[in-house]
Amino acid sequence: MRGQRTASVRTWLLHESPATRAQARLGQAYRVTRALARNPLAMVGLVIVVGLVVVAAAAPWLAPYSPIAGDLANRLAPPSGAHWLGTDELGRDILSRIIHGARITLLIVVLVAAISAPLGLLVGTVSGYFGGAVDRVLMGLTDVFLSMPRLILALAFVAALGPGIENAVIAIAITAWPVYARIARAETLTFRRADFIAAIRMQGASHTRIVFRHVLPLCLSSTIVRATLDMAGIILTAAGLGFLGLGAQPPLPEWGAMISRGRAFILDQWWVATMPGFAIVIVSLGFCLLGDGLRDVLDPRRGTKT
């Protein structure tokens, strides 16, 4: 009975000729999900990313100790049953700090992606669609930002605005958008002269409508893929800023800052710097794997045909 029902749901979703718009959209989403599920590495990435979100959301309940309150009698304790990942130089439980640090990492990644991807997408599509003087001005501006080393520019911004998570986010976002603008422009150029754009123009659509409803959706999937792949870089930049003391400020449990603190004891108490390092590596890897999987899936002519 149950099996029959799931089978009929699936035929409904995969129906060759859907009866309503909603069925068509759901079917499309189901095909993408199914194609993604067939890629084991992408699933590993997805599990890691979902894990990060769950850990960040449930941090106060998951963490065995407070991330801030220390126990000086128990400082620099090696991993044990009581403290799975050991304690740091102030006797704080490293596992609890990593769990709480997931919130900061996720916050930075989401904010940077939410600022830079739409900005880059808009600049790139407008630039590619209109061409001419608009293109030259916008791409000149993009090149200026693109030519500056990411971490150095971020450092300059943080130095000007003062250290802290918000400023780190702004600094990373300012250095991240030009890549999306370049990709979106290159992609827009491949079809700006296509007949389907000429056709929609003949139907009287305004430039705004063409850019937002016809050009932008075509650049969306490559931007999503690129943003997912970039998240690893964003995490590393944020950790780098934290390591240099310019990101999250103590006592916030930011992973990069934790490594920086642990550096002093790296030879004798290796776990203090290594454990947050593992967290960074695993989460970055998760985003990379997921991004690769999405790239394989989000091509309308290949992945979703089945």
Added chain:
Amino acid sequence: MIEIENLDVRYGRTHVVRNVSLSVGAGESFALVGESGSGKSTILKALAGQAPSWTGRLALAGEPIEHRRTPSLARRVQMVFQDPYGSLHPRRTVDDTLAEPLSIHGIGERDRRVLAMLDAVGLAARFRFRLPHQLSGGQRQRVAIARALMLEPPILLLDEPTSALDVSVQAEILNLLKTLRAERRLTYLLVTHDLPVAAFLCDRLAVLRAGEIVETAPIADLRAHQLRSAYGRELVSLSLGGSSRGHASP
């Protein structure tokens, strides 16, 4: 219905269309024939508002065309493109494509209109939510024709509408175009290098060479191989020889 007077189009220094004048009456079907590079597609582009700079006077359905595209132009003239693989947005379903012109012009009853138009171009309602890559070339061209007719324009510009299709499908699309024209009293301006297509679909034709009209003749003259100009006769004999030019006739 379509008035062209002294049309000149230049792309940079190249003079693509030279002093072309012609007039197509309401309900008439007119063919522009010539080899590639003869400027026939450029004339179509000027009428469609896609040519960058032209001089002369163009009028569609009694109203002159400005150099800037106006919304009312969309309701007077629409176009069917040569390549059905490039003329449909790859991420939009048939329904999206057909409903878009209605949404641009604020026309209601979209469901009813979309279904009626699918029926008119011979597509079953089950194709409504398909994406272009789930359709065959002929089905795509039917969607493109349906899209052109959504705003019910009196004039259709046809830019080699069948030359990218299989021979068997070409005949279907040509029959569809013929039926639609009779049912809706449409005026066609067809651009083609395929003389049999012009002979099947049109009442009159103009032969173009290097941007100039060599001759204008009723289609009966083409059928009877009695074109007056030497170049027109040459085109006919090339078309009869057929194979060397590498395209089949329907």
